[in-house]
Amino acid sequence: MRNLITGNELCARAAIDAGCRFFAGYPITPASAIFANLVRELPRRGGVAMSSPDEISAIAYCIGASLRGIPSMTATSGPGWCLMSESVGYALMAEVPVVIAVVQRLGPSTGGATAGAQGDIGLVSEAVSGGYRFPIFSPSTAAECYTDTLRAFYWAERLRSPVVLLSDKEVASTAEVVDDEALPALVSPGRSEWRGGPVGYRTYAFEKEEDVPLFAPVGGSAKVTATGSAHDQAGLLRKNDPETLGVMRHLQAKIDAAEPELGRVDFDYQEGATTLVLSYGVSARASRDAVAQARSMGRRVSLGVLRTLFPLPVTALHAGLAGIERVVIPEENHGGLYRNAVLSALGKREVVGVNRVGALIRPEEILDAII
Amino acid sequence: MQSSEPAPAPFLADCALPYCKGCGHSLVVRSLADAMQQSGLAPEHLCIVSDIGCVGLIDRLFPTVHTVHTTHGRSTAFATGLAVADGALCGGRTRFVVVIGDGGSTIGLLHLVAAAQLNVDVTVVLHNNHVYGMTGGQASGMSPEDWNTVTTPDGNPLLPLDMMGILRAAGAGYLARELATSRSLTGRLVEAMAHPGFSLVEVIEVCTAFGTKLNRLTGPEVRALAERTGEPLGLREQRLGRRHYAEVARPPDEPTETGTRVQSRVVVASALKAPLRVVVAGTAGERVQSAAALCARLATAAGLYATQKNDNLVTQGTGYSLSEMILSPSPIHYTGIDAPDAILAVSADGWNTVRGLARTLAPGGVILVDDTIPGVPEGLPALVRLPLRREAGRDDAALAALAWLLARTGALPPQALADAAVATHGEKAAGAVRAIAWGAAEANRGGD
Ligand SMILES: Cc1ncc(C[n+]2csc(CCOP(=O)(O)OP(=O)(O)O)c2C)c(N)n1
Numbered sequence: 001m002r003n004l005i006t007g008n009e010l011c012a013r014a015a016i017d018a019g020c021r022f023f024a025g026y027p028i029t030p031a032s033a034i035f036a037n038l039v040r041e042l043p044r045r046g047g048v049a050m051s052s053p054d055e056i057s058a059i060a061y062c063i064g065a066s067l068r069g070i071p072s073m074t075a076t077s078g079p080g081w082c083l084m085s086e087s088v089g090y091a092l093m094a095e096v097p098v099v100i101a102v103v104q105r106l107g108p109s110t111g112g113a114t115a116g117a118q119g120d121i122g123l124v125s126e127a128v129s130g131g132y133r134f135p136i137f138s139p140s141t142a143a144e145c146y147t148d149t150l151r152a153f154y155w156a157e158r159l160r161s162p163v164v165l166l167s168d169k170e171v172a173s174t175a176e177v178v179d180d181e182a183l184p185a186l187v188s189p190g191r192s193e194w195r196g197g198p199v200g201y202r203t204y205a206f207e208k209e210e211d212v213p214l215f216a217p218v219g220g221s222a223k224v225t226a227t228g229s230a231h232d233q234a235g236l237l238r239k240n241d242p243e244t245l246g247v248m249r250h251l252q253a254k255i256d257a258a259e260p261e262l263g264r265v266d267f268d269y270q271e272g273a274t275t276l277v278l279s280y281g282v283s284a285r286a287s288r289d290a291v292a293q294a295r296s297m298g299r300r301v302s303l304g305v306l307r308t309l310f311p312l313p314v315t316a317l318h319a320g321l322a323g324i325e326r327v328v329i330p331e332e333n334h335g336g337l338y339r340n341a342v343l344s345a346l347g348k349r350e351v352v353g354v355n356r357v358g359a360l361i362r363p364e365e366i367l368d369a370i371i
Numbered sequence: 372m373q374s375s376e377p378a379p380a381p382f383l384a385d386c387a388l389p390y391c392k393g394c395g396h397s398l399v400v401r402s403l404a405d406a407m408q409q410s411g412l413a414p415e416h417l418c419i420v421s422d423i424g425c426v427g428l429i430d431r432l433f434p435t436v437h438t439v440h441t442t443h444g445r446s447t448a449f450a451t452g453l454a455v456a457d458g459a460l461c462g463g464r465t466r467f468v469v470v471i472g473d474g475g476s477t478i479g480l481l482h483l484v485a486a487a488q489l490n491v492d493v494t495v496v497l498h499n500n501h502v503y504g505m506t507g508g509q510a511s512g513m514s515p516e517d518w519n520t521v522t523t524p525d526g527n528p529l530l531p532l533d534m535m536g537i538l539r540a541a542g543a544g545y546l547a548r549e550l551a552t553s554r555s556l557t558g559r560l561v562e563a564m565a566h567p568g569f570s571l572v573e574v575i576e577v578c579t580a581f582g583t584k585l586n587r588l589t590g591p592e593v594r595a596l597a598e599r600t601g602e603p604l605g606l607r608e609q610r611l612g613r614r615h616y617a618e619v620a621r622p623p624d625e626p627t628e629t630g631t632r633v634q635s636r637v638v639v640a641s642a643l644k645a646p647l648r649v650v651v652a653g654t655a656g657e658r659v660q661s662a663a664a665l666c667a668r669l670a671t672a673a674g675l676y677a678t679q680k681n682d683n684l685v686t687q688g689t690g691y692s693l694s695e696m697i698l699s700p701s702p703i704h705y706t707g708i709d710a711p712d713a714i715l716a717v718s719a720d721g722w723n724t725v726r727g728l729a730r731t732l733a734p735g736g737v738i739l740v741d742d743t744i745p746g747v748p749e750g751l752p753a754l755v756r757l758p759l760r761r762e763a764g765r766d767d768a769a770l771a772a773l774a775w776l777l778a779r780t781g782a783l784p785p786q787a788l789a790d791a792a793v794a795t796h797g798e799k800a801a802g803a804v805r806a807i808a809w810g811a812a813e814a815n816r817g818g819d
Contacts, residue, residue: 064452174680219465227440288704360707
């Protein structure tokens with residue numbers, strides 16, 4: 001059935017469909033609708049949705065619940081994300097699955113609660129010390145908010161990692177038409193669990209560095225030793241010894257190894273095009289219109305909509321960049337936060353940014369950059 | 372006669388303790404291990420959630436219970452999430468024991484307050500050595516007045532926080548203060564872990580690396596210090612009967628299917644050939660956004676594409692309220708409205724917000740403004756003034772304006788909008804139905 005619905009509502013619905021059973025949140029525009037929807041729906045579906053007194057607590061509650069074995073999620077915007085970032089590092093280091101929906105709004109600081117932006121790409125992707133890159137997905141439509149929330153849970157659970165669903169005010173809170181029947185079903189395999197009984201479990205055991213350690217819940221029969229400090233495979237505090245250094249490499253290796261599978265760019269190719277418009281989120285929508293206009297004027301141009309921002313979707317990009325000489329990257333921030341991050345994957349091609357802060361980038365501005 | 376029961380495995384590892392010589396943390400760890408053994412809980416049903424600081428070196432000392440080593444000050448919050456999930460979703464068999472310093476307790480004070488307020492099954496063992504030990508003896512919020520620390524060389528000018536008082540006010544059901552050297556400590560910890568809900572034991576010690584040296588303190592003086600810095604030692608609070616958050620949050624056994632949202636099921640056809648971009652503006656609380664939503668849902672049911680986004684003052688209940696809506700026969704990507712086909716202003720708040728858009732009106736566009744709004748330049752192109760508020764009423768003026776637009780453009784039959792209002796609001800839609808009929812009739816009369 002066709003419905004008029006927002007991305008935030010579909011994000012909440014997808015969380016439930018993906019098996020989320022714990023949500024903790026602190027209100028912030030434009031993310032609050034996720035919270036409100038889950039407070040209403042989650043208890044009816046066997047879960048808990050609770051308020052926290054701040055965002056530091058919200059994510060800590062989620063990580064706690066996830067350590068107990070419960071798929072968990074929180075939702076916030078830039079200011080709340082800043083408070084959460086210490087614990088995001090914890091989730092990465094302690095290998096705890098957790099999904100964080102970050103609905104961007106205008107910054108810096110309190111900025112504009114009801115104004116859109118794509119200004120938190122750097123804040124989110126570089127939140128964790130040491131250059132670690134956890135998966136960040138970026139929907140550009142309400143329907144994609146659904147799909148990418150499913151993907152976020154799938155990869156958080158599979159990789160034992162924090163995953164961010166990075167949307168923006170326009171994409172998340174504009175109601176648009178979505179056909180229920182067209183929404184995909186992605187069955188999450190859940191975490192790979194330890195089934196070896198009470199003896200012999202090691203919280204961070206792996207053979208190859210890209211392997212994901214088996215999960216056992218705190219409170220189960222196998223003793224868990226979880227930690228956010230540098231540790232060996234047993235979870236005991238250590239630094240500088242070879243095993244610990246291996247764990248430190250493993251934390252990124254397991255994510256990088258999944259890149260070919262979790263990296264996603266939706267391409268709309270045109271035969272013979274040498275220009276590619278590469279965008280994400282709200283700006284991808286204007287890009288679609290700009291590309292259509294350019295084509296109607298006889299220009300050859302391809303479009304790539306990034307559904308994975310990080311780890312850089314190099315496999316998908318590599319395929320999509322064949323024959324491309326010029327890449328136009330529209331995004332609603334100063335200086336091109338993603339443009340600078342993706343540069344290394346674009347080789348020697350000419351790269352042009354289309355940027356604006358505080359208002360939507362219009363299709364005409366992108367068209368100007370295409371032609 | 373020898374008991375045939377095997378002695379429970381000792382909770383404490385057979386290894387040297389990592390703390391400084393004479394540090395009270397060693398005594399607390401031994402008491403905690405004894406208390407765990409006496410509690411009768413199986414190790415798998417116990418979890419130590421440790422903070423950062425010297426207190427956080429505990430993991431390897433307890434080789435059989437679960438341990439979660441967290442970040443500075445946040446241990447109580449991690450434990451709260453664990454305890455709510457355990458209690459509400461996993462049968463609630465686990466006891467979570469937070470091990471935290473006075474430093475962690477002050478940077479993470481809100482988490483202690485929240486855990487007490489939620490009344491989660493968490494026992495906090497607050498190791499109060501009166502300084503930040505691990506970082507080198509700086510003053511904490513619980514350092515005694517006049518106390519010499521690395522950061523208060525002339526004596527601490529502040530009074531120490533009264534943790535008992537703070538947490539009692541937050542609803543804590545079990546509170547106690549004990550010296551690390553006290554024989555009562557183990558018993559207190561057993562009581563605290565058996566207490567249903569939140570409990571906290573503040574253990575008084577002095578940091579041997581910094582506290583004793585800088586303050587020339589001897590062992591026997593610690594009791595006097597404890598009595599000077601807070602409530603008397605011993606049991607300070609024991610109340611039962613408060614609800615546990617985990618019980619409140621426990622979902623019903625049988626999942627109930629979610630009620631599907633009421634969507635307009637009215638079957639209509641649209642004559643729309645090109646996108647119609649509409650800005651409708653009025654005053655918060657006068658159902659501007661819900662009128663636009665009704666219209667956009669009708670368009671959706673009619674097989675059109677639609678987008679709707681709302682804006683209002685951050686205060687939400689006052690000032691302007693507006694909706695930007697696009698109805699289109701083809702998919703909509705860019706949702707900005709740079710050249711509106713219609714500007715509908717149903718109140719002065721609304722007009723003052725959208726008046727600037729008048730110069731961006733698309734060719735063939737129209738501006739409809741309530742006729743009581745002052746200061747509307749009569750020379751505006753395509754301006755229509757109608758008594759929207761008088762005829763439709765404050766709360767249905769936006770619907771009347773939209774009905775007028777639908778009738779004028781042929782985008783959707785206004786009657787279908789009225790049917791949708793009835794389908795959504797039932798009998799309460801009588802006013803809306805009248806407003807829609809009036810708006811449509813005005814358009815058909817060529818009401819401009
Ligand atoms: C966010 C943050 N700020 C500061 C620190 C540095 N730090 C580590 S331990 C500590 C103080 C520990 O004091 P306390 O909690 O009293 O425990 P103790 O070492 O005395 O046992 C501080 C400030 C940190 N780890 N994280």
